[in-house]
Amino acid sequence: MEYEIALNKVSDDASAKMLVKAEQDCVETCFDRTETQKTQCGFGKSGVCCRICHMGPCRITPKSPKGICGATADTIVARNFLREVSGGTSAHSDHGRHLVLKLKEVAKGEAPGYEIKDEKTLKYAAKLYGVEYEERDKNAIALDLANLFLNEFAEQEGFLKTLELAPQKRQGIWNAKGIKPNGIDRMVVESMHRTTMGVDHDYKNLLLHSFRTSLADGWGGARIASIVSDILFGSPKPVNSTSNLGVLKKETVNILIHGHEPELSEILTVAVGDPEIKEYAKSAGADGITLAGICCTANEILMRHGVPVAGNVLQQELAIITGAVEMMVIDVQCCMPGLPDVAKNYHTEIISTTDIAKTIGADHVKMNASDPIKSAKELVKRAIDNYKNRAEEKINIPSEKEPLVAGFSVQAIKHMLGGKYRASFRPLNDAIIQNRILGVVGLVGCNNAKQKADSYTNILTQELIKRNVLLLQTGCAAIASAKAGMLKPEVALEMAGNGLKEVCETVGIPPVLHLGSCVDNSRILEAATEVVLEGGLGDDLSMVPAVGIAPEWMSEKAIAIGCYFVASGIDVILGNPFYVSGSEKVSEYLHNGAKEDFGACFHLIEDPYQAADAIIEMLMKKREALGINKKSERKLLDMKDRRAL
Numbered sequence: 001m002e003y004e005i006a007l008n009k010v011s012d013d014a015s016a017k018m019l020v021k022a023e024q025d026c027v028e029t030c031f032d033r034t035e036t037q038k039t040q041c042g043f044g045k046s047g048v049c050c051r052i053c054h055m056g057p058c059r060i061t062p063k064s065p066k067g068i069c070g071a072t073a074d075t076i077v078a079r080n081f082l083r084e085v086s087g088g089t090s091a092h093s094d095h096g097r098h099l100v101l102k103l104k105e106v107a108k109g110e111a112p113g114y115e116i117k118d119e120k121t122l123k124y125a126a127k128l129y130g131v132e133y134e135e136r137d138k139n140a141i142a143l144d145l146a147n148l149f150l151n152e153f154a155e156q157e158g159f160l161k162t163l164e165l166a167p168q169k170r171q172g173i174w175n176a177k178g179i180k181p182n183g184i185d186r187m188v189v190e191s192m193h194r195t196t197m198g199v200d201h202d203y204k205n206l207l208l209h210s211f212r213t214s215l216a217d218g219w220g221g222a223r224i225a226s227i228v229s230d231i232l233f234g235s236p237k238p239v240n241s242t243s244n245l246g247v248l249k250k251e252t253v254n255i256l257i258h259g260h261e262p263e264l265s266e267i268l269t270v271a272v273g274d275p276e277i278k279e280y281a282k283s284a285g286a287d288g289i290t291l292a293g294i295c296c297t298a299n300e301i302l303m304r305h306g307v308p309v310a311g312n313v314l315q316q317e318l319a320i321i322t323g324a325v326e327m328m329v330i331d332v333q334c335c336m337p338g339l340p341d342v343a344k345n346y347h348t349e350i351i352s353t354t355d356i357a358k359t360i361g362a363d364h365v366k367m368n369a370s371d372p373i374k375s376a377k378e379l380v381k382r383a384i385d386n387y388k389n390r391a392e393e394k395i396n397i398p399s400e401k402e403p404l405v406a407g408f409s410v411q412a413i414k415h416m417l418g419g420k421y422r423a424s425f426r427p428l429n430d431a432i433i434q435n436r437i438l439g440v441v442g443l444v445g446c447n448n449a450k451q452k453a454d455s456y457t458n459i460l461t462q463e464l465i466k467r468n469v470l471l472l473q474t475g476c477a478a479i480a481s482a483k484a485g486m487l488k489p490e491v492a493l494e495m496a497g498n499g500l501k502e503v504c505e506t507v508g509i510p511p512v513l514h515l516g517s518c519v520d521n522s523r524i525l526e527a528a529t530e531v532v533l534e535g536g537l538g539d540d541l542s543m544v545p546a547v548g549i550a551p552e553w554m555s556e557k558a559i560a561i562g563c564y565f566v567a568s569g570i571d572v573i574l575g576n577p578f579y580v581s582g583s584e585k586v587s588e589y590l591h592n593g594a595k596e597d598f599g600a601c602f603h604l605i606e607d608p609y610q611a612a613d614a615i616i617e618m619l620m621k622k623r624e625a626l627g628i629n630k631k632s633e634r635k636l637l638d639m640k641d642r643r644a645l
């Protein structure tokens, strides 16, 4: 592939170079397969293919407007949509569950290698959930909290307790619409039941359950995942690191950790720091070990340890094509089944690590529960042993890497804004009210091989900070910004509008804040809730000048996230469409009707410049409704204003 053609598919030079190399090495990637899959099924794309029972598959056309059972396009599209939301909810929530189970083991002293790293966050969580914490042993608190969290999955009759962390008014809306979720598992089982042949046929009823299920994700499984990760591994604080394929080093053993659940990546982070392991690497002739991450597990260990990020989801194969990766360790989610086929062309070993996620061609190694550090060290040693198998002529590590600052948990933002002793969102609220900051945008989600990787995200990020919008990012979108150098406070500040620049300079934050992995989108809800509670910007999430956007999404998880944002009252822009166009009614509800129920809906905008304009307009409308738009005429700040900041 020519370099110029590669640059139509990816935005950064490192990735483009690896695409060129892939062709030279005769290696197929997802970018090639996007070509071979070019003619995608129109029925699938419009959501009107039903294969829920074996009288079908049925497909809706003008000539055959109903399935064999009589299901209309509306029913079929809505059923498919609900199943997608449930898939996404399951992924985040099962990840959360694994962490809760780990917390319980830790509390009982049954999880060697793990501990409660952040007692402050443990107590804070206990307080939020009404668990007795004063003068109690941390393990006793953790055990109660873990049991309470487990019940969030199991609850049959009552509602999720985590919902109570939302602003009162929002809880009232969920109550009024009948979409307060019971236990997370129950919501997903109910989704599967309702979408099976001959059960729920009312598209609106199905869509409302989609929102209800998504709430069990954002205000349930995902939120719990973030809380428990913070308790076990520490609440993130601002940290420096680097991103892109250039973080790999020719002279070190390179190990990539790819997937999502931090239990594994945390343990590997410990293992590579072990002096004995370092010595072992030396004896193999390497100048140490480089551990780097791919996808959201990268974000987890970046946020807490500053471990460098090799790339986002569409770079997973490209990283192996450098020829310099000794081992890629995968767990769950977003790990392509095509990885072993790429690895075959090099010396890279692909190691799968969890019984719920096996990959043909990967070697399956289970962590020893009674001594995970030992297992991790064995893995690292195996990677070191593989160092000698490199084929020199196949190694080409692109030099591109960018420094970054990440680690913005809500607590960290609060501390940065208010200072150590008066941690508070007040300065942010004031900056929004005074129109130094126009509003806040949560820019999240994946890359999608149908779009030029990172392009939409990068254009939009620049357009928004120019116009004084503060950005909160997570997931692959945050990695895109990192690679583009947008997470460097100084570079971004050169581009930011005057008001935003002033706030960022005063507080010492970059205008693009990296909040973590995809489950950490719950942190964006948490931040928005803090803004509401701080006062002055309305009493509900729907009133805050805030918008969510998933410019390059592809995963069911992103659909669940979008739904819980909308159900929480935050408008969501999609950079590419849902598969719902086959039903006018479903499309209408998601892209318009939901507004009446939740104060927010979805907006499909496939062009980043148009999205920027639309976002500004949406933020302006919210500002107008709050009566804070008048001040927008004020142009320059005098010294008094500056001091007030």
Ligand code: NFS
Pocket: 295, 296, 312, 313, 333, 334, 445, 446, 447, 474, 475, 476, 477, 517, 518, 554, 555, 557, 558
């Ligand atoms: Ni979230 Fe997308 Fe995957 Fe993370 Fe990246 S692809 S839905 S951003 S790594 S989960």
Ligand code: SF4
Pocket: 050, 051, 052, 053, 054, 055, 056, 057, 058, 067, 068, 069, 070, 071, 076, 197, 198
């Ligand atoms: Fe066809 Fe109805 Fe069966 Fe779906 S549930 S495959 S529409 S008969």
